[in-house]
Amino acid sequence: MALTFDPFREMDRMAARLLTSGGTQRSASWMPMDLYRSGDHYVVNVDLPGVDPGSIELDVDANTLTIQAERTIGAADGAQWLAQERPAGRYIRQLGLGADVDLERIQANYEHGVLMLTIPIAERAKPRRITVEQRGRQTSIDAGSGSEAGATAGAVAEGA
Known part of the structure; x- marks a missing residue:
């Protein structure tokens, strides 16, 4: 007989929700991404549906790229929630960049809920x-x- 309800998994989920609620930063699991190389640059596509573009912050420090974004839920004041399944809050994800990328020429574009980063490969790392x-x-x-x-x-x- 298959057990469809795992009480330990449910306790883990509940503890994770309690620890990440109240405006604290959440994990990268809400920021799924694709990463690929195309010619002489890397492309990173990060799904950020419903995020205000003004809340997106990108920082590079010592070859670590940090992506931060905030998603708010727009409900009228005094609304009575019947279901709230969409995640909200501040999210963060960090990517380690190799030494062979050009950190000064990273470009970012946000369109249709997808943040697209173009990370060029440094001239010193290109075949010659x-x-x-x-x-x-x-x-x-x-x-x-x-x-x-x-x-x-x-x-x-x-x-x-």
Whole structure:
């Protein structure tokens, strides 16, 4: 027989609600996100439905990006709640950024309840070509993948 009611799980949920109510900050579970790389930048999409764009705060400190937002429930004064299932309050999420991103050029856009962050990859982290000279001839080696552009370049790289 399957038990559909787990009293311990319900106690955990109730304790979590009590500890996070009253205007305190809530966990990232309400801020689901997608993260992917597209070319020479990363894209982060964070779902923030019903959030006032003026309440969104983005801070970068020592390669940690902090996203804060607040969602309020608009009910008339004196309203009698029959159900209140949508989360409200102040939420926070932190993302650790690698050292190879350009923190000065991060862009943010909020549209249709989704916060989209574009985080460019720093120039120093992008693959580049290095010119190798050998007795008056020049060849190139792709530093990003290590592939050789000419047989003489490989001989110079191995002999160096």
